[in-house]
Amino acid sequence: MSELTNFPPDALLRASLEVALAPVVGPLVLAVSGGRDSMVLLQAMARWAPERIAAVATFDHGTGRYATDASSLVAAESRRLGLTVVRERSRTPGHSEAAWRTARWDFLGRIARAFKAQVVTAHTRDDQLETVVMRIMRGAGARGLAALAAPSRVVRPWLGVSRAELARWATLETVAYLEDPMNVSRAFLRGRVRHELLPALETATPGFSDQILAIADQAAVWRREVEQYVDAFGLVVSASRERASCPAVALESTSCDGRAVLWPAVCARAGVTLNAKGTRELVKFTTAGRRGSSIRVSGGAIVLRRGAAAGEPAGDQFEVRRVPTPRRRDGAPAWAGVSETVPPRFGGFRWRRLLTAPTPDAHSEPDLWTMGFSRGEQVALRVWTAGDRIRTVGAPAGRRVTRYFSEAHVPALDRPSWPVVLVDNEPVWVPGVCRSLAAPSRPGRSELIWYRCEPEFD
Incomplete structure (x- = not known):
């Protein structure tokens, strides 16, 4: 994913959109925050693929004046372009990157389901680099190192484009946007990685960024191959994407190391992200569990062993059920x-x-x-x-x-x-x-x- 600087901005962005959208069937919901990268996405999609846009979704995290102004800008610009806009404001502002991300994706998921569409985001090459470095710092394995390039229903047309290229196009086209004050803040890990760690690593080892992105590309290829293998052995996913099942023999017939690779892929189809502990527990459960037994694992999932249902291959099945995090409700009026x-x-x-x-x-x-x-x-x-x-x-x-x-x-x-x-x-x-x-x-x-x-x- 090397930076493409020899192409005119129009040609680069249009080609990136065409490549990203070619395999995607159906309508799209654009996730637009009001920042430069996402406003470029809005303008580019409205220019080159307006018929694909079901709606523009913008989420105000309720964190202050910037968040509200940015959401208002998105709404006004979307309506000027003749696009449907869906706007929502958080009633309980979070105080961490994780809380903001969870609230935002909950919103985007609901809107995508409402329009029967896929979400398009403005993540860039720089976002991928920062994400991979942060995951390395947290001890991620090969699956995690694919980061934003992993197989996903989320469409990311700018993943091979740098922020600098988007900034160049935004200047040429006078794209309206608001600069997020968090982009220059060191208060959170991503800001420190962006402004301090990555410049230092690139200075110490020229070409470091390209090397890390190449590793991420290799991890993404490996992860796609695992997904294809999982599909081949008979994985079935419910329409709600909250359940996934597969023949028990497919996991029993491989080694412990193989199960440690396959179980995270199976659980991911039900929207569950396993950690190392959950993976180890499922590796043991593969052979220790008997029909009718179940296990609750980290990531909000129950995995059970059951007999085959109508229409399924003969033999036992492993079924993953995503369980929403329980919320305390005592029934008292709010x-x-x-x-x-x-x-x-x-x-x-x-x-x-x-x-x-x-x-x-x-x-x-x-x-x-x-x-x-x-x-x-x-x-x-x-x-x-x-x-x-x-x-x-x-x-x-x-x-x-x-x-x-x-x-x-x-x-x-x-x-x-x-x-x-x-x-x-x-x-x-x-x-x-x-x-x-x-x-x-x-x-x-x-x-x-x-x-x-x-x-x-x-």
Whole structure:
């Protein structure tokens, strides 16, 4: 991935986009932060591949003025280009690189699922170099050293392009962007690697950066070969990408070293990243586990040994199930008050008071995103709890909300933060999912106070 400085900026960036997008089928969601590299991505995609863009996604981490201004810039520029923009602001600002990364990718994952699209990021050659060096410092193995070049559903067209080349194009095209103050900060590890460690290593060993990137390329090739081998022995991944299964014999028939290579690849298909301890435990479980046994491993996964299901090859199967990190919820309301004072935002949802009552339409399905409350009524909001039940027309005795989630195709990872509305301590409304028999809303009743609740995507 040597730096390409002999090409005109237009030719280099357009060629990089064409190569990266050629094998990708379907729509794309652009992850744009407002910084220079991602704003170049936005402008380049809008110029050379606008038909591929499903939406532009921008996330305000809630860390201060810069984060909000950058998100606003992305939204304004996307709309100027005629593109759909999805904007969200974190309600609980993180205080570490890991927390910011987790929140950002959670957001991008939700938007990609909503548009049935793949995410495109603006990671550059320099980002790859920094990431590989940081992983070396943490003792990563061959799998980890592939870093951003590893096989992934994330599309990274700038991975072979340096920041300097993107800066040159941004200047020529007068691309609007905001400079992130964290780019010059030494407060976090990446900043120290960028501004102190890498310049020192390059001075001490000229060509160090190219050598490290070559190692990463070799690791990425090796990792692709492992992925191809895993596919060949019959790996099956669920549509939700939260489960993966494979014939037990495929892992039993190889050595302990082979299992240590294959298990991380199998688990990764279910969205689970194994650490060294988890890998060692699964290597032992391969032969020690009996049908019906299971093991919980680091990375948020349960691995079980089971018999073959219908349509699977005969013989035992190993199944990896990703388990979301449990969140403490005691069921107590997170907000309570009268109907006139419902907050404009709760969690990742926006609550908008309607000026007029919605007009019923006899030919359309009920709008589960709106509901009316009596004036002065005591209302409480909290997130969904696993035992919640709600009385509906179809289930007057009560039915678990989780079943309505399934029918509404709400992803399991989104459910822990989904709001539930209570009146007199009884769940009466799960926005977009179901309303209770006890819900006071009736279309056309203007005396009620009407709200529309929807995910805060804009």
